[in-house]
Amino acid sequence: MAQPTRPRAWVGWIYFAGALLLAVGGVPIIAGLVAIFNHSYYVVSETALVAFNYTTWGWIHLILGIVLMLAGVGIWAGATWARVVAVGATILAMIGNVAFLDAYPLWSIIALIIDGFILHALIVQAGVELD
Numbered sequence: 693m694a695q696p697t698r699p700r701a702w703v704g705w706i707y708f709a710g711a712l713l714l715a716v717g718g719v720p721i722i723a724g725l726v727a728i729f730n731h732s733y734y735v736v737s738e739t740a741l742v743a744f745n746y747t748t749w750g751w752i753h754l755i756l757g758i759v760l761m762l763a764g765v766g767i768w769a770g771a772t773w774a775r776v777v778a779v780g781a782t783i784l785a786m787i788g789n790v791a792f793l794d795a796y797p798l799w800s801i802i803a804l805i806i807d808g809f810i811l812h813a814l815i816v817q818a819g820v821e822l823d
Contacts, residue, residue, distance in 0.1 A: 712809060717758070723757075
């Protein structure tokens, strides 16, 4: 009878990344819906890097948030495609947070740090053998 394999120590990081993706994915969904339905909610100076009107920006964030949440569920299911999608979507989310740094600096910085934890858990920890 074969011995069951013991999970590696980085598995906890992967589950943590999945949970963060679910949480971080919910925020752009809400922000996107607000931008779609209430154009005057966001006030951004002329120096902001947002190059779209708010409806387009809202749809982009809504779709990105859904992709992030689906990737989080996929990571919990152990799907390899979810890790690849999560890395790409997290990088896009980081670019979006940098673009919106002028409007909401505190949230953008916090989101960039959280995205960094997600990338660390998905990329760096995957190859580490701690057994």
